[in-house]
Amino acid sequence: MAVSKFARDHRWVPPRASDYLDGDLAPAEVARVQRHVEQCPQCRELLQSLEEIVTALGTLRDDRDARVAGRVVASLKISLGANPPTGG
Amino acid sequence: MMGSSGPAPVSDEALVQLAREGDMEAFEELVMRHADRLFASLRRFGLDDAEAQEVAQETFLRAWRALGRFEGRSSFFTWLYRIGFNEAQRRLSRRPAAGAVVSSELESVDEQEDGRPGPEASAEAQELRDALGRALRELPVDLRAPVVLRDVEGLSTREAAAILELGEPALKSRLHRGRMALRRLLEPWVTAS
Numbered sequence: 001m002a003v004s005k006f007a008r009d010h011r012w013v014p015p016r017a018s019d020y021l022d023g024d025l026a027p028a029e030v031a032r033v034q035r036h037v038e039q040c041p042q043c044r045e046l047l048q049s050l051e052e053i054v055t056a057l058g059t060l061r062d063d064r065d066a067r068v069a070g071r072v073v074a075s076l077k078i079s080l081g082a083n084p085p086t087g088g
Numbered sequence: 089m090m091g092s093s094g095p096a097p098v099s100d101e102a103l104v105q106l107a108r109e110g111d112m113e114a115f116e117e118l119v120m121r122h123a124d125r126l127f128a129s130l131r132r133f134g135l136d137d138a139e140a141q142e143v144a145q146e147t148f149l150r151a152w153r154a155l156g157r158f159e160g161r162s163s164f165f166t167w168l169y170r171i172g173f174n175e176a177q178r179r180l181s182r183r184p185a186a187g188a189v190v191s192s193e194l195e196s197v198d199e200q201e202d203g204r205p206g207p208e209a210s211a212e213a214q215e216l217r218d219a220l221g222r223a224l225r226e227l228p229v230d231l232r233a234p235v236v237l238r239d240v241e242g243l244s245t246r247e248a249a250a251i252l253e254l255g256e257p258a259l260k261s262r263l264h265r266g267r268m269a270l271r272r273l274l275e276p277w278v279t280a281s
Contacts (some may be wrong), residue, residue, distance in 0.1 A: 069123035
């Protein structure tokens with residue numbers, strides 16, 4: 001019985017790993033995930049690694065040194081023929 | 089962004105309203121607020137610098153022309169991203185597939201660099217970021233877009249789904265598949281020790 005519950009949960013947890021990390025599971029489902037990963041190193045590692053990836057992806061947001069807004073405004077003015085650049 | 093004193097910044101909604109009435113300066117302010125971020129997202133999505141700038145310009149041009157049809161049911165920012173990402177997806181899908189491989193065939197990124205998990209945490213974090221950038225470009229476009237919008241840009245599921253014109257369940261499913269594909273690609277960096 002215990003083995004079959006473990007096997008069921010082992011199939012149930014991975015497709016829901018992202019929902020778990022994103023806080024999109026119901027409380028009972030969260031508890032089911034947590035109970036399972038306590039006993040399952042493989043699913044625990046899955047959650048840990050996905051969490052690590054999601055955290056690292058968030059750090060890519062800081063790679064924003066590009067400044068293109070001024071150029072976009074300039075090209076917009078040219079395209080629209082409104083307020084042409086001075087001297088143009 | 090702004091100092092703590094002075095008048096409160098005008099909202100996007102108010103600027104959109106002014107722009108709809110033909111106020112180009114209001115629209116320029118919207119460009120100044122959103123263009124850099126849109127450009128960065130488009131690059132992260134897989135466009136090169138020149139393409140990303142072109143698409144950003146095209147996006148604002150289209151937005152200006154379509155302002156009359158913008159009903160404000162989503163935020164201006166969401167609407168803008170929808171225009172930009174649609175165009176980016178169109179371009180990327182036409183491209184001779186560089187990273188367009190099915191998830192199961194993804195090649196681990198460490199093979200490009202003889203992966204060597206560094207001992208120092210900060211160096212390792214930088215390696216992971218670099219590897220992530222490469223791995224993102226390996227993802228099929230339909231999985232990459234949800235990952236970029238949700239995990240890199242930090243948008244909500246609802247916003248990302250609205251931009252990609254998907255239902256939330258479909259967005260979540262693609263996001264999970266994208267993350268799982270990244271996990272396979274990044275195995276040398278993320279496997280718990």
